[in-house]
Amino acid sequence: MRPYVFVNVAMSADGKLSTRERRQVKISGSIDFRRVDQIKAGSDAIMVGIGTVLADDPSLTVKDPELKAGRAARGEDENPIRVVVDSRGRTPIEAAILNKGSGQRIVAVAGEADEKNRELLREKADVITTGTESVDLPALLDALHARGVRRLMVEGGGTLIWSLIKEDLVDEIQTFIGNMVIGGKDAPTLADGEGFLAAQDFVGLDLADVLRMEEGILLTWKVRHQQRSIL
Numbered sequence: 001m002r003p004y005v006f007v008n009v010a011m012s013a014d015g016k017l018s019t020r021e022r023r024q025v026k027i028s029g030s031i032d033f034r035r036v037d038q039i040k041a042g043s044d045a046i047m048v049g050i051g052t053v054l055a056d057d058p059s060l061t062v063k064d065p066e067l068k069a070g071r072a073a074r075g076e077d078e079n080p081i082r083v084v085v086d087s088r089g090r091t092p093i094e095a096a097i098l099n100k101g102s103g104q105r106i107v108a109v110a111g112e113a114d115e116k117n118r119e120l121l122r123e124k125a126d127v128i129t130t131g132t133e134s135v136d137l138p139a140l141l142d143a144l145h146a147r148g149v150r151r152l153m154v155e156g157g158g159t160l161i162w163s164l165i166k167e168d169l170v171d172e173i174q175t176f177i178g179n180m181v182i183g184g185k186d187a188p189t190l191a192d193g194e195g196f197l198a199a200q201d202f203v204g205l206d207l208a209d210v211l212r213m214e215e216g217i218l219l220t221w222k223v224r225h226q227q228r229s230i231l
């Protein structure tokens with residue numbers, strides 16, 4: 001069993017998540033920032049790949065005091081469980097995600113991760129080992145479900161999102177599309193990785209909502225599953 005998995009990203013009009021140097025870009029404005037904070041507060045866990053941690057050093061905390069208070073009133077920590085998908089255990093021990101704000105952290109590593117890295121990370125996070133060379137995502141989602149995670153937000157980046165989509169593990173995709181062109185064939189996009197080759201493999205989406213927001217649009221897509229595996 002796995003949680004309901006939804007992806008949320010901001011992309012430029014040409015579909016880029018950041019520059020080709022992986023520099024973080026302010027794509028959306030304050031209204032979208034508030035929306036993202038709300039959906040984060042409504043999630044049991046929030047997940048990113050190690051590429052995002054190394055590029056952006058995000059804290060992924062809930063920012064609004066009222067939203068934090070709402071979580072506390074429901075008996076939850078102020079912040080959802082923060083999860084890093086990090087095969088080799090490269091998350092810096094000083095990373096904001098491990099140090100800012102309260103709440104549980106999980107670093108998901110693969111079997112080949114250096115034992116010293118694992119030991120160090122255990123001081124700040126629960127370390128879950130799945131897979132051999134890279135993290136086994138279905139097994140990780142199963143482990144998160146067993147820990148009570150029912151709603152999982154994925155913030156990126158493109159490599160992790162591609163793997164989740166390829167393995168049919170995503171239920172919903174929310175994209176804010178902002179009013180700029182970033183360009184660059186090597187700039188990260190929503191789904192990087194190797195990509196599908198044949199039309200029968202493409203992942204079908206149903207458009208659930210379109211909303212004009214500030215100078216961009218927010219699209220909500222529901223993923224058409226090959227086979228449903230959530231309960």
Ligand SMILES: NC(=O)C1=CN([C@@H]2O[C@H](COP(=O)(O)OP(=O)(O)OC[C@H]3O[C@@H](n4cnc5c(N)ncnc54)[C@H](O)[C@@H]3O)[C@@H](O)[C@H]2O)C=CC1
Nearest residue numbers: 009010017018022049050051052135156157158159160163
């Ligand atoms: N605009 C936005 O909303 C967001 C933009 N970003 C941008 O995305 C970029 C980072 O994206 P990426 O470099 O693609 O890194 P990523 O954040 O997708 O992490 C990918 C890494 O995760 C690890 N991993 C372990 N097991 C894996 C598995 N089974 N499948 C896939 N990955 C696995 C690998 O080391 C892999 O290189 C940054 O430039 C960041 O600014 C990131 C989040 C949101």
Ligand SMILES: Nc1nc(O)c(N)c(N[C@@H]2O[C@H](COP(=O)(O)O)[C@@H](O)[C@H]2O)n1
Nearest residue numbers: 010025026027028036056058059060061
């Ligand atoms: N939703 C959204 N809109 C933008 O305009 C963005 N630049 C991003 N970027 C990602 O959000 C994360 C920031 O997290 P914290 O504020 O540190 O909690 C970071 O990973 C950016 O890549 N997202």
